[in-house]
Amino acid sequence: MSPPVLEARAENAAFRKTILAAFRFMLLARLLDDKFAALYRAGKIHGGVFLGRGQEALSVSIGISLKKNDIFAPLIRDAAGRLAFGETVLDAVRTHMGSALGPMRGRDGNVHRGKPLEGSLPMISHLGAMISVVNGMLFARRLQNRHGTVGAASIGDGATSTGAFHEALNQAAVEKLPLVLVVADNQYAYSTPTSKQFACESLADRAIGYGVEVQNVDGTDLFACLKTLGEAVLRARHGGGPQMVVARLLRLCGHGEHDTADYVDPKLKNSPLGRDCLKAAEETLLRREWLDASTLASMRREVVREIDETVAQVQREPAPDPFAENWTAISCGHLAEGDEGNQGDNMPARKS
Amino acid sequence: MTITYLEAIREAQARVLRDDPRVFIYGQDVGRFGGAFKATKTLALEFPGRVLDAPISEDAIVGLAVGAAIEGMRPIIEMQFADFSTVAFNQIVNQAATLFWRTNVPCPITVRLPFGATSGSGPFHSQCPEAVYAHFPGLIVLTPATVEDAYSMLIEAVALDDPVIFCEHKLLYYHLKAEKLPREAIPIGKARIAREGRDLTVVTYGVMVHEALEAASELSDEGWETEIVDLRSVKPLDTDTVIASVARTGKLLCLGEAWPWGGVTAEIIARVAAEGLDLLDVPPQRLNARDTPVPYHPNLWAAHRPTARSVAAAARNLLRH
Numbered sequence: 001m002s003p004p005v006l007e008a009r010a011e012n013a014a015f016r017k018t019i020l021a022a023f024r025f026m027l028l029a030r031l032l033d034d035k036f037a038a039l040y041r042a043g044k045i046h047g048g049v050f051l052g053r054g055q056e057a058l059s060v061s062i063g064i065s066l067k068k069n070d071i072f073a074p075l076i077r078d079a080a081g082r083l084a085f086g087e088t089v090l091d092a093v094r095t096h097m098g099s100a101l102g103p104m105r106g107r108d109g110n111v112h113r114g115k116p117l118e119g120s121l122p123m124i125s126h127l128g129a130m131i132s133v134v135n136g137m138l139f140a141r142r143l144q145n146r147h148g149t150v151g152a153a154s155i156g157d158g159a160t161s162t163g164a165f166h167e168a169l170n171q172a173a174v175e176k177l178p179l180v181l182v183v184a185d186n187q188y189a190y191s192t193p194t195s196k197q198f199a200c201e202s203l204a205d206r207a208i209g210y211g212v213e214v215q216n217v218d219g220t221d222l223f224a225c226l227k228t229l230g231e232a233v234l235r236a237r238h239g240g241g242p243q244m245v246v247a248r249l250l251r252l253c254g255h256g257e258h259d260t261a262d263y264v265d266p267k268l269k270n271s272p273l274g275r276d277c278l279k280a281a282e283e284t285l286l287r288r289e290w291l292d293a294s295t296l297a298s299m300r301r302e303v304v305r306e307i308d309e310t311v312a313q314v315q316r317e318p319a320p321d322p323f324a325e326n327w328t329a330i331s332c333g334h335l336a337e338g339d340e341g342n343q344g345d346n347m348p349a350r351k352s
Numbered sequence: 353m354t355i356t357y358l359e360a361i362r363e364a365q366a367r368v369l370r371d372d373p374r375v376f377i378y379g380q381d382v383g384r385f386g387g388a389f390k391a392t393k394t395l396a397l398e399f400p401g402r403v404l405d406a407p408i409s410e411d412a413i414v415g416l417a418v419g420a421a422i423e424g425m426r427p428i429i430e431m432q433f434a435d436f437s438t439v440a441f442n443q444i445v446n447q448a449a450t451l452f453w454r455t456n457v458p459c460p461i462t463v464r465l466p467f468g469a470t471s472g473s474g475p476f477h478s479q480c481p482e483a484v485y486a487h488f489p490g491l492i493v494l495t496p497a498t499v500e501d502a503y504s505m506l507i508e509a510v511a512l513d514d515p516v517i518f519c520e521h522k523l524l525y526y527h528l529k530a531e532k533l534p535r536e537a538i539p540i541g542k543a544r545i546a547r548e549g550r551d552l553t554v555v556t557y558g559v560m561v562h563e564a565l566e567a568a569s570e571l572s573d574e575g576w577e578t579e580i581v582d583l584r585s586v587k588p589l590d591t592d593t594v595i596a597s598v599a600r601t602g603k604l605l606c607l608g609e610a611w612p613w614g615g616v617t618a619e620i621i622a623r624v625a626a627e628g629l630d631l632l633d634v635p636p637q638r639l640n641a642r643d644t645p646v647p648y649h650p651n652l653w654a655a656h657r658p659t660a661r662s663v664a665a666a667a668r669n670l671l672r673h
């Protein structure tokens with residue numbers, strides 16, 4: 001047995017490695033989000049753009065606490081968590097830019113992306129709806145005698161008011177599933193403040209009502225988020241049943257890039273909730289000398305280069321072709337209705 | 353030995369549970385209790401751990417099924433009544449129905465809906481939501497009208513790689529009987545000629561097949577021969593069989609227990625009008641339930657839904673045109 005001092009040191013080294021990896025994912029997510037915002041303003045993106053600015057510490061802590069065979073159902077503010085769980089910048093960019101080569105093939109866009117067979121679920125827009133799908137995957141694995149994996153789902157304060165959220169949380173509790181439900185209480189649901197969203201003291205009360213273990217965490221503190229999420233995932237993995245984590249923070253952007261968010265109370269922006277988690281993490285890492293200014297600068301350069309090169313590549317990729325598209329919604333092609341009952345076709349004129 | 357429509361559904365589930373380890377059943381009271389209608393009677397005992405009670409959470413029940421399907425399972429969901437599937441509507445039409453199209457990952461779930469009216473059931477235990485589900489791309493919607501179809505179509509539904517809305521009619525559960533379970537079956541997607549006739553085509557499905565058959569024998573006494581097309585599956589809809597029948601008779605009556613607005617009967621008339629207007633001797637007609645919620649009292653209920661009597665009357669109008 002190694003002496004306790006050495007053990008502590010080794011643990012510290014491992015933790016340091018995790019923190020630095022998490023920080024890099026946060027930086028990548030932030031700069032990728034910034035890129036999407038710029039492309040949106042330049043009119044290069046079809047549809048909306050939704051950012052996770054201010055929520056990277058929480059999000060990355062989910063992704064990094066999960067293992068390869070786990071499950072993750074991210075939502076709109078989870079760029080960091082997705083990357084940490086294994087998503088490539090290429091898949092994110094392809095989906096935002098509608099590339100035919102992306103995982104959604106131009107059929108769905110922006111944050112609605114994922115690879116179900118790799119454990120990353122592509123959110124549908126309807127809030128609350130993904131949690132029970134994660135439950136189902138965990139339930140199936142139990143039926144198949146595959147144990148030891150965990151499923152995490154993200155949710156906002158607003159979406160905790162949906163029936164789907166309550167049904168799914170209760171279902172996970174009844175079935176004692178290894179679900180980790182992460183609530184980002186970012187003070188607003190679109191423009192609606194939390195005072196019009198719930199009347200209980202804390203969203204943590206929601207978990208207590210269902211017999212689910214819950215922890216509160218400061219969502220602006222990377223160190224705290226990593227610790228809390230890491231422990232929650234571990235408890236779920238080792239038979240502790242469903243876990244909920246409630247993080248308080250502030251959305252540091254509009255609901256989407258179309259939204260100026262002038263409704264956000266300036267007092268909140270200047271409160272501890274309004275602290276930028278990325279800046280805070282950077283300051284702590286520099287102060288502790290786990291990161292120095294030149295390493296940070298080169299990390300930033302690397303990240304920017306990866307993003308720019310990926311965007312340039314995707315801009316050269318083919319858009320989906322309506323003539324090559326398989327216009328059937330079901331997998332049993334022989335049962336497809338096709339254009340039955342639809343006269344004519346809606347195809348655009350072919351370019352010659 | 354005879355077997356009822358309900359027993360056929362139970363037997364079909366027993367068979368798929370036996371033959372396919374990926375199958376499990378999840379729904380309210382389906383476990384030891386055997387389901388509100390006993391469609392899963394003793395299955396929990398025979399297949400331990402695979403017939404599971406769910407909380408009253410239709411949304412989460414179907415969401416769970418979709419997740420399980422992603423992991424390679426083939427869940428059968430029992431809705432206690434079709435009416436309550438509205439609570440699961442989002443998971444059915446937005447989650448299950450879009451999964452394959454969005455991700456290329458199939459979603460083989462079967463959602464059993466005990467549907468249709470029975471006397472005294474009232475507004476919330478009687479509905480026929482088949483057209484609502486058929487409206488959404490990505491779903492297959494089945495409406496078996498016979499014991500044989502209830503059995504074979506349920507087995508085929510579970511084998512299909514797509515989400516299936518399986519509408520089983522409650523009025524047929526106990527009184528519809530067959531001598532034995534079928535060995536062969538018409539595949540899903542093909543309609544069946546339930547009765548041949550030269551004078552008029554009645555296109556229908558579900559319990560209305562039986563009202564139409566009764567009306568047809570009444571009409572036969574009057575010298576009219578009615579051809580009855582049992583759609584079996586409302587999505588996909590076997591337009592070819594319908595058009596072929598209309599080509600033989602020149603007259604079309606579409607019959608459904610559901611409400612008329614934008615429903616299956618409207619869809620059939622639209623297709624026949626577009627593809628075979630010249631086959632029709634007289635304007636096509638349809639007969640549906642009235643456009644109110646389903647009433648509770650038998651007197652009102654009997655006047656709300658089509659019956660053999662109102663089918664025969666509508667048919668006579670067409671025949672005498």
Ligand SMILES: Cc1ncc(C[n+]2csc(CCOP(=O)(O)OP(=O)(O)O)c2C)c(N)n1
Binds near residue numbers: 077126155156159
């Ligand atoms: C069921 C449902 N209703 C409404 C919407 C529209 N909508 C999209 S995001 C959003 C706000 C969500 O707020 P919250 O859950 O707090 O998450 P946040 O955006 O703050 O991360 C709304 C109302 C939706 N997507 N789903």
